Amino acid sequence: MSRTALINIDTQQSFEQRPFWTAADFPAFQVAMQRLIAGCEQRDIPVVDIFHVDDQGPFSLESGFVKPMSFLRHQPQVIFYKHVHNAFTDTGLDFWLRSRDINHLIICGLRTEQCCETTTRVASDLGYQVTFVTEATLTFPMTHKGVTLDVETLRHRTETVLEGRFASVKTVTETLEAL
Template sequence: MSRIALLNIDTQQSFHHRDYWQEKDIPAFQQAMLGLIEGCESRHVPVVDIFHVDEDGPFSLQSGYVKPMAFLRHRPAVVFQKHVHNAFTDTGLDHWLRERDINQLIICGIRTEQCCETTARVASDLGYAVTFVSEATLTFPMTHKGITLSVDELRHRTETVLAGRFADIKTVAQALESL
């Protein structure tokens, strides 16, 4: 029997205080995220919130920003804090999932190519079946060596490297239909 959980990665107010924050993709992200969470909750799929915590800055507990973004209204089954890019290292998440015989994960949250992708890779390596709902992830343009990748390019890159190796890539509708 397959048991499923939704991992909501880093959808926290800390990001509003980063210099790369932009509102352009927020409405679509919010709609996708809320639809996925509501669909999972209505199917009794537990929602797990994971927050990134640093020692200082907007991701520190002292900042007061390590809390859900204002549009989120769900009550998570459990909340974990992480200090690295993936949601498993030193968090207790793997233990919590295995205690409940959960073997399939749906991943959404912020940043597509960083914490969401890294969590998907680690989850797959730990033996979980992973569904990556990229339309319910958010990221921002990135520049390296003078080349800027757009949000769409980063999303495509993430889907390309995960598909068939670490995760199934699905839309919100496809993920909910498969439950």
């Protein structure tokens, strides 16, 4: 039998302080996140909040921005703080999950192609079954060598490299119906 946890990665006010922040996709993200969290809570699935922490800037604890975005109202079962892109390295998350016999993770949060994708890959390598809910992730355009990848391109790329290799990519509705 599969035991599930929802892993909410970096949905924190720190991002709203970054120069690349844009609210363009934020309303849809909010709705998807709220539906996913509410659906998991209704099914007694623990919600785990992960926050990224740096030594300085808007991701430092001293900044006051390492806290849930204002639209979030849930009470997480536990909170972990990370200092790298994945939610497992030096956080205690793996021990917490295994001590509760949790073997299926639902991934949501910020940024789609960075912390969410990296956590998904590590989780898969650690033996977890992973559901990646792209519509409940948020990201921003990225530019490298003069080429800008828009949000849809980044999402598509992430779904392409994760599906069937590291995770099952599903919508909020598909995820909740499968529980």
